[in-house]
Amino acid sequence: MKEFQVAGRTFSGYLALPKQSSGPGVLVLHAWWGLTKPFQQVCDRLAEAGFVALAPDLYQGKTATTIEDAKSFASALNQDEERVIADITGAVQFLHQHNAPHLSGNSGKLGLIGFSLGGGYAFDTSVNLAGDIAAVVSFYATYPGLDYSRAQAAYLCHFAEDDPFEPAESVAQMVQELQATGRSVTSYTYPGTKHWFFEENRPEYDALAARLAWERTIAFLHERLD
Helix, strand or coil: CEEEEECCEEEEEEEECCCCCCCCEEEEECCCCCCCHHHHHHHHHHHHCCCEEEEECCCCCCCCCCHHHHHHHHHHHHCCHHHHHHHHHHHHHHHHHHHHHHCCCCCCCEEEEEECHHHHHHHHHHHHCHHHEEEEEEECCCCCCCCHHHCCCEEEEEEEEECCCCCHHHHHHHHHHHHHCCCCEEEEEEEEEECCCCCCCCCCCCHHHHHHHHHHHHHHHHHHHC
16 A cells, blocks of 8 residues: 555555556456455456556545444545545546556556445546546446446446345446447346455355456456557
């Protein structure tokens, strides 16, 4: 974990670089547990695949181990939304600055990966910073009702089959809204899985589904960002 300064702002996060120190940039937005080890490992795995990966610490050092604490932290985050959006924007700017001498692929546009709570912010960022984002990957997250008409990204969405947090109706509504604006959207539902199926430290972890979702994610990011 380290601090980053961009345009007069300071935010903390976790940065992982590929061997060549440059590559397409991907922002990782953590779930409501905070920037715990599984999400840092996502950055490491992205770097191994050739991406510059940065996960801003939206909780500013706090992490949760219980659902009760996670709910409390997420609720507090909603009250601090201006700061959170500024931190995400700063992380986007940092990735642009890091890659500026080595721009390649989709005119230097970035990818987003968001998990649950972070997925909501990923969808929001793809609209509010549309010109910066070429690819969005979400894990068990929806944002129906958002105006996607300004978005320029392609979307890859991973869902659990048994998920009270993201009912099938919300999934269908958001996919329809994305398609209605002409966005490319691919959606997968993984049989027998529950919310958090990708996170290895959770009892809901499903190794087979997690591996398949990761393979699809890396292929999608290379397709859209290289």
